[in-house]
Amino acid sequence: MLDDFNRCKICGEWAWLSSHSCKPRWQIIRKDYDEEDDYENAYGHDAENAAIKYVEENFSYWEYPEDIEVWIRKTEDDQWEKFAIYVESVPSFSAERIE
Numbered sequence: 001m002l003d004d005f006n007r008c009k010i011c012g013e014w015a016w017l018s019s020h021s022c023k024p025r026w027q028i029i030r031k032d033y034d035e036e037d038d039y040e041n042a043y044g045h046d047a048e049n050a051a052i053k054y055v056e057e058n059f060s061y062w063e064y065p066e067d068i069e070v071w072i073r074k075t076e077d078d079q080w081e082k083f084a085i086y087v088e089s090v091p092s093f094s095a096e097r098i099e
């Protein structure tokens with residue numbers, strides 16, 4: 001059933017939804033833009049994985065190379081874990097016929 005392969009409305013992952021369960025949820029902020037209680041949700045099996053996926057999904061339109069500092073935690077009771085996420089473009093080659 002192809003219909004079943006879709007984007008999860010909760011975590012944003014592409015998956016077979018009938019057998020999908022979201023990865024653990026984290027609270028995340030962009031250090032220079034968000035207040036500490038103004039966090040968004042990120043999903044991943046650990047803090048680093050969730051932080052990377054959050055930046056990948058939300059900021060992939062950036063000019064490269066770029067980096068962003070994010071703070072992430074499990075709940076309000078936890079300390080923030082801090083990550084600098086680096087974005088690099090991958091070289092790509094193409095040809096165009098010229099006169």
Ligand SMILES: [Zn+2]
Nearest residue numbers: 008010011022
């Ligand atoms: Zn999900």
